[in-house]
Amino acid sequence: MNTNNYFKKLIKNKANELLSLVDISLVKPTSIHFSISNRCNLSCKLCDIWKVQKLPELTTNEVKAIILKLKKWLGSFLLNFAGGEPFLRKDMINIIRFCTKYDIQTSVTTNGILIDKKLAKRILVSGLTNISISLDSLNPIVHDYIRNKKGTFEQVYKAIQYLNVKKRNLCIVIASVVNEYNLESLPKMALWIKKHNLNGFNLQPIFNNFGSPYKSNWYIDNEFWPGDYHRVSRVFDKLIRDRKNGSKLVNSVKQLKLMKEYFRNPNGNTRMKCKVGIKNFAINEYGDALLCFWLPPIGNVLKEEPDDIWGSYLAKQRRKQISACTRNCKLLNCHYD
Numbered sequence: 001m002n003t004n005n006y007f008k009k010l011i012k013n014k015a016n017e018l019l020s021l022v023d024i025s026l027v028k029p030t031s032i033h034f035s036i037s038n039r040c041n042l043s044c045k046l047c048d049i050w051k052v053q054k055l056p057e058l059t060t061n062e063v064k065a066i067i068l069k070l071k072k073w074l075g076s077f078l079l080n081f082a083g084g085e086p087f088l089r090k091d092m093i094n095i096i097r098f099c100t101k102y103d104i105q106t107s108v109t110t111n112g113i114l115i116d117k118k119l120a121k122r123i124l125v126s127g128l129t130n131i132s133i134s135l136d137s138l139n140p141i142v143h144d145y146i147r148n149k150k151g152t153f154e155q156v157y158k159a160i161q162y163l164n165v166k167k168r169n170l171c172i173v174i175a176s177v178v179n180e181y182n183l184e185s186l187p188k189m190a191l192w193i194k195k196h197n198l199n200g201f202n203l204q205p206i207f208n209n210f211g212s213p214y215k216s217n218w219y220i221d222n223e224f225w226p227g228d229y230h231r232v233s234r235v236f237d238k239l240i241r242d243r244k245n246g247s248k249l250v251n252s253v254k255q256l257k258l259m260k261e262y263f264r265n266p267n268g269n270t271r272m273k274c275k276v277g278i279k280n281f282a283i284n285e286y287g288d289a290l291l292c293f294w295l296p297p298i299g300n301v302l303k304e305e306p307d308d309i310w311g312s313y314l315a316k317q318r319r320k321q322i323s324a325c326t327r328n329c330k331l332l333n334c335h336y337d
Contacts, residue, residue, distance in 0.1 A: 029281035037084035048211035082109040100127025113155040120162035173200040179224040236260040274330040277319035
C-alpha cells in the first residue's frame with residue numbers, strides 16, 4: 001500500500017467535501033467505477049448480480065467513446081472496471097490498452113477463474129495498473145462453497161501464480177468478504193499475502209447481496225453473518241494490531257474499527273457521512289450514470305456529457321437522498337474514503 005497516495009486521496013476528498021458545499025461544479029469525482037459487463041460465470045452465494053436480467057451491453061466503440069468523454073472531463077484518472085466478470089468480454093484487454101494509450105490508469109475487479117497463462121501474459125503487458133482478485137479463503141472447500149462451484153479455488157490460485165511474476169508493474173490485491181466461514185482465517189491470509197509478495201489485502205464486510213432489493217433485516221438467519229460478536233471482536237483486534245505493524249491490509253485502522261462496530265449492530269449508526277455523491281461516479285453496462293449503486297441513474301454518458309450529468313438537477317436530488325440515507329453500506333470499499 002502506498003501511504004503517500006492514500007493521504008493525497010484523503011486530503012483531496014476532504015477538500016472536495018468542503019467545495020461541494022459551495023458549488024458542486026467545482027468538484028470532480030475521485031472514484032470512477034465502470035461496471036463493464038452484466039454477465040458472470042459464477043453464481044456466488046454472497047452476490048445476486050448473476051440473477052439479474054441481461055440486456056445488450058455496450059459495444060467496444062461505445063465503451064471507448066465513454067472513456068474519451070471521461071478523459072476530457074477528468075484528465076488523467078484511475079478507471080475501475082468491474083461487473084459481473086469483466087474478462088468475459090473478449091475486448092477487455094483491448095479496452096485496457098486503449099486506456100493506457102490515453103494515459104488513464106486502470107483497475108479490474110475479477111473472480112480470477114478465467115485467467116490462464118495466456119490471458120495472464122496479455123494482462124501483464126496491457127498497461128493494467130491494479131487487479132483485485134476475489135479469494136475468500138485459503139481453504140479450498142470454503143472458497144468453493146462461497147463461490148458455489150467446485151474447483152474455483154484451484155483456478156484462482158493458479159491465476160495469482162501466473163500474474164505474480166518477479167518483474168511486474170501490476171499491483172495485485174486480494175479481496176475477501178468478511179463472513180462466518182472465513183472470519184478466523186483472515187489474519188493468516190494477511191500473512192500469506194505478505195509472504196507471497198502480493199501488494200495488498202482488501203476486506204469488505206458482508207452486506208445485503210448485490211443485485212437484490214435492500215432489506216434492513218437481511219442479516220437475520222443469514223448463514224454467512226458472523227453471529228458470535230466475541231469472535232468478531234477478537235479477530236478484528238488482531239487485524240488492527242497487524243495493520244498498525246505494517247501488514248498488507250489496504251483498509252485503514254479507522255475502517256477496521258468501524259467494521260468491528262458494524263458487526264455488533266449492522267443497522268446501528270457508524271457515525272459516518274456517506275460521500276458517494278461527492279466522490280463517486282459510476283457507469284453501468286448500458287452507459288447509465290449513477291452516484292449510488294442502490295439509487296436510480298442520473299443520466300446516460302453515451303447521450304450526455306459526464307460533467308453535465310454530474311451537475312444536473314437530478315444529481316442534486318440524488319445527493320439529497322444520499323444525505324438522508326441511514327444505511328451502513330458507506331462502509332463498503334467503493335463508498336469509503
